[in-house]
Amino acid sequence: MPTQQENRSNKPVRMVAxxxxxxxxxxxxxxxxxxxxxILTRLSRHGIYFVVASGNTYTKLCQYMHGFEHRDxxxxxxxGAYVADDSxxxxxxxxxxxxxxxxxxxxNGMPQLGIVVCTAESSFILENREKxxxxxxRDYFEVQGKPLPQNIDPFxxxxxxxxxxxxxxxxxxxxxxxxxxxxxxxxxxxxxxxxQLRRTLPQTVTPLVSGFGAIDLVRAGVNKATGLKDLCDRLxxxxxxxxxxxxxxxxxxxxxxxxxxxxxxxASDELKTVxxxxxxxxxxxxxxxxxxxMLDELDx
Numbered sequence: 001m002p003t004q005q006e007n008r009s010n011k012p013v014r015m016v017a018x019x020x021x022x023x024x025x026x027x028x029x030x031x032x033x034x035x036x037x038x039i040l041t042r043l044s045r046h047g048i049y050f051v052v053a054s055g056n057t058y059t060k061l062c063q064y065m066h067g068f069e070h071r072d073x074x075x076x077x078x079x080g081a082y083v084a085d086d087s088x089x090x091x092x093x094x095x096x097x098x099x100x101x102x103x104x105x106x107x108n109g110m111p112q113l114g115i116v117v118c119t120a121e122s123s124f125i126l127e128n129r130e131k132x133x134x135x136x137x138r139d140y141f142e143v144q145g146k147p148l149p150q151n152i153d154p155f156x157x158x159x160x161x162x163x164x165x166x167x168x169x170x171x172x173x174x175x176x177x178x179x180x181x182x183x184x185x186x187x188x189x190x191x192x193x194x195x196q197l198r199r200t201l202p203q204t205v206t207p208l209v210s211g212f213g214a215i216d217l218v219r220a221g222v223n224k225a226t227g228l229k230d231l232c233d234r235l236x237x238x239x240x241x242x243x244x245x246x247x248x249x250x251x252x253x254x255x256x257x258x259x260x261x262x263x264x265x266x267a268s269d270e271l272k273t274v275x276x277x278x279x280x281x282x283x284x285x286x287x288x289x290x291x292x293x294m295l296d297e298l299d300x
Contacts, residue, residue, distance in 0.1 A: 012241065012298075013046075013048055013241055013242070013243050013259075013260075013294065013298075014047065014048060014049065014235075014237045014241040014242070015048060015049045015050075015051060015228075015231070015235075015237055015241060015242045015243070016043065016048055016049070016050050016051065016242075016243050016244075016245075016291065017051040017052075017053045017076070017224070017228060017242060017243070017244040017245070017254060017258065018050075018051070018052060018053065018244075018245045018246075018287055019053055019054060019224075019245060019246040019247060019248065019251050019254075020052060020053075020054040020056060020061065020064060021054070021055075021056075021247075021248075022247040022248060022264065022266070022282055023245050023246055023247045023251075023264055023282055023287060024052075024245070024282065024287050025064065025282065026282055026283045026285075027282075027283055029064070031285070031288075032285055032288060033067065035285070035288055036068075036288065037068075039288060039291050039292060039295065040068065040071060040073075042295045042299075043291070043295070044071075044072065046295070046298055049072070049074060049231070049235065049237075050072070050073050050074070051073070051074045051075070051076060051227075051228070051231065052064075052065065052073060052074070052075050052076065053076040053080075053224045053227060053228070053244070053246075053251075053254060054075075054076070054077060054079075055078065055079045055180075055182075055208070055210035055214065055216050055250055056077060056078075056161075057077055057078060057082075057118055057123055057162055057163070058075055058077040058078070058082055058084055059123075059162075059163045059164055060161065060162065060163055061075050061077055062075070063163060069086070070086050071086075072085070072086060073085070073086075074090075074231060076224055076227030076228065076231075078118055078179050078180040078216070078218070079180065079208055079210060079216050079218050079222070079223055079224060079250055080093065080218065080222045080223045080224045080225070080226040080227040081093045081094075081118075081179040081180050081218050081219070081222050082120060082179055082180075083227045083230050083231065089120065090230065090231075090234065091227070091230045092120050092179060093179060093218070093219050093222045093226065094177040094178065094179055094219070095177060095178045095179065095205070095219055096204060096219070097177070099202050099204050099205055100171075100178065102201075102202050103181065103201065103202070103205060103217065104171050106197070106200050106201060107181070107183075110193065110196065110197075111129075111132060112132055112135070112185060112186070112189055112193065113129070113132055113183045113184065113185055113193065114129050114132050114133040114136050114158070114183065114184035114185070115129055115181065115182075115183055115184075116158065116162050116165060116181070116182040116183075116184075117168075117171070117174050117178050117181055117182075118162075118178065118179055118180040118181070118182060119174060119175060119176030119177060119178055119179060120176055120177075120179060121175045121176040122164060122165070122166055122175060122176070123162045123164065123165040123166070123182075124165065124166050124167075124168045124173065124174050124175075125155060125158055125162070125165050125166070125167055125168070126168060126169075126171075127155075127167050127168065127169050128169070130154050130155075132184075133154035133155070133157070133158060133184070134154050135186055136184045136185065136186055137152060137154060137157055139186040139187055139188075143187055155167060162182070179218070180216055180217065180218050181216070181217035182214065182215075182216055182217075183197075183207075183214070183215040183216070183217065184214055184215075185215065190209070190215070193215065194207055194209055194215055197215065197217070201217070203220060204219065204220045205217055205218070205219065205220060206218055206219070206220045206221075206222070206223075208223065208249065208250040209248065209249045209250065210248055210249075210250040216250065223250065223253040223254070224246075224250065224251065224253060224254035225253035225254045225256070225257035226253075228242060228244070228254060228257055228258070229257070238259075239257050239258060239259055240259035241259055242257070242258040242259050242260070243258060243259070243260040243262065243294070244257070244258035244260070244261055244262065245262045245263075245264070245279075245287050245290075246261075246262075246263065246264070246267070246271065247263065247264040247266060247267045247271070247282070248267070248268075248271070249268065249270070249271070251263075251267075251271060252270065252271060252274060255271060255274050255275050256274045260276050260277065261274055261275035261276055261277075262275055262276070262277045262278075262279055262287075262290060263275040263277070263278050263279075264278075264279060264280075264281065264282055264286065265278060265279065265280050265281055265286070266281070277290075
């Protein structure tokens with residue numbers, strides 16, 4: 001059972017931050033809604049903020065949390081590049097304009113990548129990457145051990161993960177300044193693609209591996225911990241009053257920043273090293289188990 005003593009400063013918890021894929025969501029991309037409803041009510045009673053922190057777009061996160069509108073949930077989307085709550089946009093971290101030509105040049109030289117450009121206004125997918133997207137879809141279903149659906153539309157499939165995505169033929173059609181480039185690649189090509197990006201991108205751009213075959217490009221220094229710091233400054237919360245949950249490399253900064261970092265059982269050794277606790281599986285509701293035990297202790 002988690003205890004208040006696990007928090008590094010022994011201060012009361014004021015914020016809970018959860019990664020989504022592989023952490024809060026099960027493999028079916030769902031969670032126990034009724035159970036979470038009870039937990040969220042109890043968190044609110046104790047004045048504890050609930051934060052969704054993910055590489056997903058804000059629109060996708062709102063889809064996942066449908067039914068919990070106006071419940072004071074805060075969203076750290078795009079791996080920290082976009083922060084919002086019920087009142088609207090709180091913080092945005094755009095790419096520097098001088099970095100974009102080089103980023104476009106590098107991505108044009110990597111035809112194996114699927115590319116989604118995310119701005120605060122919308123998401124945009126390049127039409128000339130249809131072959132790459134189909135290869136990624138085949139790889140996705142092969143690794144999942146599932147048959148490839150017949151007559152699948154690659155752009156319709158991409159829209160499942162990036163709702164409202166618009167097709168474009170060139171980067172000139174992107175509206176707004178990019179806050180994230182979401183890149184997709186096959187499982188086997190992920191290590192080489194990540195290494196190439198780290199080797200060739202400007203130092204002001206950081207690639208984050210954020211899940212199955214996904215690499216997010218964000219401004220250097222922008223990550224989920226950046227979003228948490230934005231919130232700490234706004235809400236007068238110290239990092240030591242945060243409990244954060246994650247499972248992937250893009251959660252490293254967040255779990256290091258929080259007073260209590262909690263890694264999932266399947267997380268990497270590096271993530272477990274920076275965490276104070278390791279819990280069970282996302283498929284068994286381990287995050288909800290932890291939160292219920294924490295709240296039971298607070299309730300005495």
